[in-house]
Amino acid sequence: MTKRQLGISVYPDHSNIEDDKAYLALAQKYGFSRIFMSMLEVTEGKENVQAKFKGLIDYGKSLGFETILDVAPSIFEELEISYDDLTFFHELGADGIRLDLGFDGNKEAMLTYNPFGLAIELNMSNDVAYLDNILTYQANIPFLYGCHNFYPQEGTGLPYDFFMQCSRRFKEKGIRTAAFVTAESGNIGPWDINDGLPTLEMHRHLPADAAAKHLFATGVIDDVIIGNAYASEAELAAMGAIDRYQTSFTIEFASEANDVERQIVLNEQHYRRGDITSRMIRSTEVRKKYKHEANPAHDQLATFQRGDVVIGNDGFGKYKNELQVVLEPHADERKNKVGQIAASDLLLLDFIHPWSKFTFTDKKGMS
The missing domain is CATH 3.20.20.70 (Aldolase class I)
Incomplete structure (x- = not known):
């Protein structure tokens, strides 16, 4: 290339x-x-x-x-x-x-x-x-x-x-x-x-x-x-x-997003699982690294919308601290909404294929 x-x-x-x-x-x-x-x-x-x-x-x-x-x-x-x-x-x-x-x-x-x-x-x-x-x-x-x-x-x-x-x-x-x-x-x-x-x-x-x-x-x-x-x-x-060389989504964090969630979002190299689902983009490696980190529930009761970034909370068992980007609206109180992708970046979701690498950039840190 x-x-x-x-x-x-x-x-x-x-x-x-x-x-x-x-x-x-x-x-x-x-x-x-x-x-x-x-x-x-x-x-x-x-x-x-x-x-x-x-x-x-x-x-x-x-x-x-x-x-x-x-x-x-x-x-x-x-x-x-x-x-x-x-x-x-x-x-x-x-x-x-x-x-x-x-x-x-x-x-x-x-x-x-x-x-x-x-x-x-x-x-x-x-x-x-x-x-x-x-x-x-x-x-x-x-x-x-x-x-x-x-x-x-x-x-x-x-x-x-x-x-x-x-x-x-x-x-x-x-x-x-x-x-x-x-x-x-x-x-x-x-x-x-x-x-x-x-x-x-x-x-x-x-x-x-x-x-x-x-x-x-x-x-x-x-x-x-x-x-x-x-x-x-x-x-x-x-x-x-x-x-x-890889998509970096601009994210607007929810006010309740905690330090562990921010770290998962901003400090890790994400990639989409090869066995994809149409409901969300799953970055699963992070849950292994952060499996011992507590993550109490917050912002978990609303219906998640396309472009929302969610992370499994303490109620999600082995999926705790797995990061997901929502593609299809759904509700699941075992996930915390930690932020949403900036509107101008939503068109990039279509380019996250099986195994695609991606990262996040904090919108606040850019302004």
């Missing part, structure tokens, strides 16, 4: 370079290592473009960032350069270019053998055999990336099932994949409409870190990029803190 990265986007034609540099430095502090840089709005001629973009790319490189430039055929005409010679992008210091428009397959394959080792990033947001065609022409796979589009207009983002179909085409061929989430505080994008810049429509009004967790949980996305600029420091910090 490819190591997963976090990315940000910058729009040098809609911002000033000092603000962009400050943003890169802040993002790097929180573990971001990828830049999506738009060149779709370039109108200033070759020398001006070179000066502006090279300074920013070089600064990003000094912070350890990889930069992919988003390009379109119009840019090549504007700058009087050719797809057959990528020297211009190499001299800018870019690590790759994203093709906003596709060719015949042979052309893309040939581009992956460019002498500069520039990655060629393809648009992933179509469920067609585009990638298969390129691979037929023996493309240089380590230099072929995939990245979804983002969608500035409310209601135009991809539906989830379609997104999964598109993404699997790339992931199954071992291609590095990326998709976008949106920052609530970001108001800069490539166009004059900016209702957020997510790939998935269901993410448009979700916090960026919750959307990123969801993308990683799907197993089809390697890199998650904030589509708009500038995300706030709080948003960058929240995204930087997420576990990119």
Whole structure:
């Protein structure tokens, strides 16, 4: 599996370079290592473009960032350069270019053998055999990336099932994949409409870190990029803190949750039993470790709802101190409700499969 990265986007034609540099430095502090840089709005001629973009790319490189430039055929005409010679992008210091428009397959394959080792990033947001065609022409796979589009207009983002179909085409061929989430505080994008810049429509009004967790949980996305600029420091910090390799649920504890329960929830590595049940996700190893710890009943009489986190109390015999995440509403006074998963994380429950690993993060500790 490819190591997963976090990315940000910058729009040098809609911002000033000092603000962009400050943003890169802040993002790097929180573990971001990828830049999506738009060149779709370039109108200033070759020398001006070179000066502006090279300074920013070089600064990003000094912070350890990889930069992919988003390009379109119009840019090549504007700058009087050719797809057959990528020297211009190499001299800018870019690590790759994203093709906003596709060719015949042979052309893309040939581009992956460019002498500069520039990655060629393809648009992933179509469920067609585009990638298969390129691979037929023996493309240089380590230099072929995939990245979804983002969608500035409310209601135009991809539906989830379609997104999964598109993404699997790339992931199954071992291609590095990326998709976008949106920052609530970001108001800069490539166009004059900016209702957020997510790939998935269901993410448009979700916090960026919750959307990123969801993308990683799907197993089809390697890199998650904030589509708009500038995300706030709080948003960058929240995204930087997420576990990119296993689901970590944000939990809001019940006021009566005791120290033993908090320890079970927060300090243990949980995994779902292999012989699953549809009523709840069971983390059973913890009950062995905590079998001698007393756990008096509290918050045990109400009907538990989906997303509630419960732990067996002293009345539950051998199941005392077993942790469960409720999937189907039910009542059982032998279990204490110790908290509930944050609403924005409920969609992650569907990704906890047999043997899936998961942890919890205290919402209070994050604010």
